[in-house]
Amino acid sequence: MDRLSNQTLDRIAQPVPGYDRHGLRAGIVHFGVGNFFRAHQAAYLDRLMNMGLADDFAIIGAGVMSGDARMRETLAAQDYLYTLVEQSAESSDARVLGPIVDYIAPGDHLRIIATLADPAIRIVALTITEGGYFIDAATGHFDPTHPAIAADAQNPAVPQTVFGLIVAGLAARRAAGHAPFTVMCCDNIPHNGNVTREAVVGTARLSNPGLADWIAAHVAFPNAMVDRITPATSDRERQMVREDFGINDEAPVFCEDFIQWVLEDNFPAGRPPLERAGVEFVEDVTPWELMKIRILNGGHAVIAYPAGLLDIHFVHEAMQDAQVRAFLEKIEADEIIPAVPPVPGTDLHAYFAKVAERCANPKIGDTVRRLCLDGSNRQPKFIVPTIAHRLERGLSVEGLALESALWCRYCEGHSDSGTVIAPNDPNWDLLTGRAQAAKTDPSAWLGMAEIYGATGTDPRLAQPFARWLAMLWDKGTRATLDAYLKG
Template sequence: MKNYKLNNKNLSNISERISIPQYDRSKLKTGIVHVGIGGFHRAHEAFYTDQLLHDPSVTDWGICGVALLDFDTKIYNILKEQDGLYTLIVKELDGSHTKRVIGSIVECLFAPEDPIKVIEKMASPEVKIITLTITEGGYNYNEATKQFDFGNPLIQHDLKNPQSPKTIFGYLTQALKLRKERGLKGCTIQSCDNIQGNGHMTKKMLLSYVQTAEPDLVQWIESNVTFPNAMVDRITPVTTPSDISNLKETSGIEDAWPVVCEPFKQWVIEDDFIEGRPAWETVGVQFVENVAPYEKMKLSLLNAGHSVLGILGALLGYSTIDEAVNNRNIRAFLNNYMDVEVTSTLGDLEGINLKDYKQTLLERFGNINIKDQIDRICSETSAKFPIFILPTIHSQLKNNGSIQLAAFVTAAWAIYSLGTNENGEALNIKDALKSQLTEKAKEAIHNPIAFLEIDTVFGAIKHNKQFSEAFVNAYKSITNNNIETNLITINNTFKKTY
């Protein structure tokens, strides 16, 4: 079987092997700029948009992908060489792979190489929507102050160098300033990150920056830019060398960075687009008046569940999420956490059967074909914890509910942050706050409460006697015994086995 490099020139040959875009990419206008062209965007928004573009009447919604960081050099170079094309590999529950080439990314820009070009593209009249996957930490939010973090050196750089920004806030500010100065219409800025009220967060953080950087722009943004909230969901593990080689061996396609994902996908969006939007509802997106209940459910169950599995699994020496959830004691603990501490905080969810949803989560976590790396799930936990787990703790404390399980996970994270699992093997901690986490984790050996003193993560929770006592007790119990013994004891306490 002859191999073909994935690019426009070879599409017709590749079409004999797997599905390819059945639309003329050269005739598409760029209506969307997306910042953060990693795996999730390419398995989610770009996938939905690719499906939509198969309607011959849709020509205004091509995507310009922007690689924002120096770290993104590799993905930018690959997508540029492949004409924005990539293979999406859906790993089905039965072990089969569904493969298709996605063509919705019709332009790629590398922000560090040419900041002005990116600003101009965002300010282009044909661009109606700017979407973001910049990770939870990219919003520059300080959990302790509940405000924008102006102490961030990159933010200080952007304030001093507005024409060569390094953060999303610098880019958006300059692009919107150009729109205003040129008498152009506004646009919609839509977050696709796992943050509750992600639209509200985006607006609050951007306006905080603009108030200092370009105060005369604030009112124009208030009147001409919308920030719909959205809930996104599709498990997208890191692409491995074997994924690349398997694609080449089975299909003869040389794709330097395909994307792998699970079959499940969900996107719920508030319909608040000031200059129009794609008809994504025709390809499975759900538009609602208020996305809050759905995103809270997803963040508190799926994302928090991932973190629970990642932290506990890492300490027990597992490397993938399916291994962790298929440990019966971890699985029972997660079930207890979801049933006892999370479910009561969610309220009424129209159209959602929570019992079925939680069961579906366990099936997704347990998909042995996905092999989602625990390293990936545990990365940047300092940014995830305040979003995925802390709201449940606060809600339970307010209602005098159980916080024992969340306290146990927090204590396990403190021990994880020492950098070694229970087998004495080194853990690969990837976190912007790694040095601070390590320092506080070492202090916690002698004074467990020290770990809760990371204010940007925990806020004032250390002052809550009920939680701090539960945390200290869990910490001492883990260090005196081990994770598995504690899990058995906790599960027996709640008298639930799965």
């Protein structure tokens, strides 16, 4: 079977791009060409292009991390085409997407900056994960003292970070008299546009305060809420694409059939007509953002750590476990959903029911380990703010304290069966040491100011956390969940 490419499209029985890819013109540079981006933003663009729209908003990928090189090589070998497989519980549908037209390799800083300086580029988008924004968890703001940012401040012409590259691109546009591009964050971070603005302006200010003022005054950073469950690709998915759909694709993306994008309409340099593809434009994305981050992303954390400790592999298997599912349902109903402000036109309980249905989809093959990944960056964004919200109002955090204790217990590095948990966080060694110390001194965990801030010292969290953690060590996850569920 020939490799997926422009030359083999006419031999594929599944839907392929109905537009002339040779006629596409780049209008977007995207940092972070991973599975989520290819299943979400790129899928919307492909939908528009198949309508005969947005042919001047094709995507150029840009690599920054060394790991981006492999994705770039894989996609380049198949003309930047890839297969998207959307899966409901009942069916799987595949189609080939083609909105990506180029991908600049990591390390080619001069070409990235030159591309950013091109006035044809009107949007620079990011999916660089929650941990990529140099946020100081203790303050909740951009940390300009981070070594990577400090290095870019010393060498602004040869930046190594995404934000240094964006600043250099904006500097080149300003010098040439070109209007700035819009910076569009698509990561799961509260007020992600504001966070990105702070990182870009903060990086610029270290080396060029005048440029920083210009960026703050002239560059748009719309906030967005994005949603689609998109697991990692393995040999399993590559084999399924070959056997089930007859496509030899080394970089397929599998995802659920649900998709959502709520976006603030702030694009002075122009944008594709994304509303034609199903994007919802609103004045303020905050209500949707809080709903998604607290109910869905927070819910993922609630599922993840008990399932990880119980050696459950797939997320849908966790949802089939009566205790894990009941834990999720109780903590959502009692503590998380009441902490979410009203969302226009949305029933929050119905939204959660849809979340539970999505997590139970057996076709996705999403793993518990993926949900457990990077807790040191995710907990401060998805769980701790809900704890703080409830404490400020004098409300119980019993269930959220147990979720925190389960995360701590997971980070000790062994499941209940004694199976070793492979490192699953950029700060794994630190977390493991803290988790081990917390067996006798729970404050060793909650005292991580970079995770919990002042919330960790509040006795209304510390006391139930200590109690649940002791029970987890003494009686195990099953008995602890049972005690919580029985009230």
